[in-house]
Amino acid sequence: KKGREGMKTFYLIGGPMGVGKTAACQILKKKLDRCVFLDGDWCWDMDPFVVNDETKALVLDNICSVLNRFLSCTVFNNVVCCWVLHQQEIWDTILTRIDTRGWKVVCVSLAASPEVLTDRLKKDIAQGSRQPDVIQRSLDRLPLYQNLRTVRIDTTGLTPEETAAEIAALESCT
Numbered sequence: 298k299k300g301r302e303g304m305k306t307f308y309l310i311g312g313p314m315g316v317g318k319t320a321a322c323q324i325l326k327k328k329l330d331r332c333v334f335l336d337g338d339w340c341w342d343m344d345p346f347v348v349n350d351e352t353k354a355l356v357l358d359n360i361c362s363v364l365n366r367f368l369s370c371t372v373f374n375n376v377v378c379c380w381v382l383h384q385q386e387i388w389d390t391i392l393t394r395i396d397t398r399g400w401k402v403v404c405v406s407l408a409a410s411p412e413v414l415t416d417r418l419k420k421d422i423a424q425g426s427r428q429p430d431v432i433q434r435s436l437d438r439l440p441l442y443q444n445l446r447t448v449r450i451d452t453t454g455l456t457p458e459e460t461a462a463e464i465a466a467l468e469s470c471t
Contacts, residue, residue, distance in 0.1 A: 306375050307368060307400045308464060309391065311382025312407030312442065312452075313435040314427070315418040318379040320457035321407070321464060328465055329375040333367050335360070337380025357387075361394040368396060382406070383438045385445050403467045404447040407460065411436055413453045 308325065312318050319336055326334040340356045340363075360380065367376045382388055388404065409417070414435055421427040442449065448467055452460050 304374070305400045306403060307364075307395075307397055308375070308377045308403045308405065309382070309388065310377065310379040310405045310407065310464065311388070311445070311447065312379075313383065313414065313438045314381065314431050315414055315421060315435050316407045316409050317417070317452050317455075317457055317460055318407055321452075321460040322377050322379045324457050324461035325377055325464055326375075328461055329377070331373050332375035332377060333370075333373050335363055335367065335376075335378045337378060337382075357390060361391060364391070364395045368400060376400075381438065382445075383441045388445065388447070401468075403464070404445075405464055405467065406442040406445050406447040406449045407452050408439060408442050408449060409451065410453045411439065414439065 306329075308322075310318055310322060319338070322334050322336065326332045337356070337360050340359045341352075343352070360378070364376065364378055367373055380387075382391075392402070392404075415432055418427060418432045418435060422429055422431070450460060450463050455463070
């Protein structure tokens with residue numbers, strides 16, 4: 298496991314649905330010393346799935362609360378969080394509502410070619426883990442990641458292991 302003596306790192310990772318955020322972050326969690334992982338999607342796991350101002354605020358509050366608890370826990374040297382994060386406003390809100398004093402902050406946007414993204418999502422749909430409408434929603438969000446103040450990693454030709462290694466090697470974004 299990678300350890301940076303005395304250095305604590307918070308990784309905030311965004312990208313469209315199906316780009317490989319969760320897979321890469323699960324591997325990253327195992328690669329890093331004393332690491333905890335929060336997938337923002339866990340805070341959206343509701344049935345029926347309702348997206349409105351109230352649920353958006355609730356989910357953002359929950360994510361920030363959990364992250365603050367992880368960041369203040371002395372057990373962790375690394376905190377990893379991923380979510381769709383397709384607007385700079387979402388990144389900024391999270392980063393202003395959490396206490397990262399003493400933490401290096403690494404902000405990463407994952408992307409892939411539209412063809413690879415579509416193929417990955419079709420596999421998820423065939424396995425029953427996603428609904429068919431996710432393809433268009435993900436493709437619609439893909440260009441939004443080009444304008445964010447993050448490091449961008451194209452996962453098109455990368456395995457989740459290679460993506461995790463690239464993330465782990467990044468320097469601070471703040």
